Amino acid sequence: MREQSRVFGNNLRFYMNRAGMNVEELAEKLGYSVYEIQQVMDARLFLESEEKEQMAELLGVTVDALYNVLDDRSYEQAGCMECRGKFSTAEYKREILDLFDAYCDVQETLLEEGLKSSV
Numbered sequence: 001m002r003e004q005s006r007v008f009g010n011n012l013r014f015y016m017n018r019a020g021m022n023v024e025e026l027a028e029k030l031g032y033s034v035y036e037i038q039q040v041m042d043a044r045l046f047l048e049s050e051e052k053e054q055m056a057e058l059l060g061v062t063v064d065a066l067y068n069v070l071d072d073r074s075y076e077q078a079g080c081m082e083c084r085g086k087f088s089t090a091e092y093k094r095e096i097l098d099l100f101d102a103y104c105d106v107q108e109t110l111l112e113e114g115l116k117s118s119v
Helices: 002-018 023-030 034-041 049-059 063-067 072-078 090-112
Strands: none
Touching: 002 034, 002 049, 002 063, 002 072, 002 090, 023 034, 023 049, 049 063
């Protein structure tokens, strides 16, 4: 599930760039906050089918296109963090990204609970 969400988020960033939109414009057009769009692109906020369809339509692609894996160069040009650097195997890449996601989840929870400052 996380891998599909990462692909969706990376493709959202890619197609947003291709459409000449920035995060603020996309958020405004869809009625989301900038933070929510960033969470989707980071595979940390999951959407309902209707929301995915609305995003795809706005970007001029299909929902299926948002789940189709593109080449690393396309992702690098779109500024996708996970594509920076090489991994010796795809499995290592998934494991490292899963650990990164878990770390982000913990940090976000600490912040929400007031156990960590935002500075």
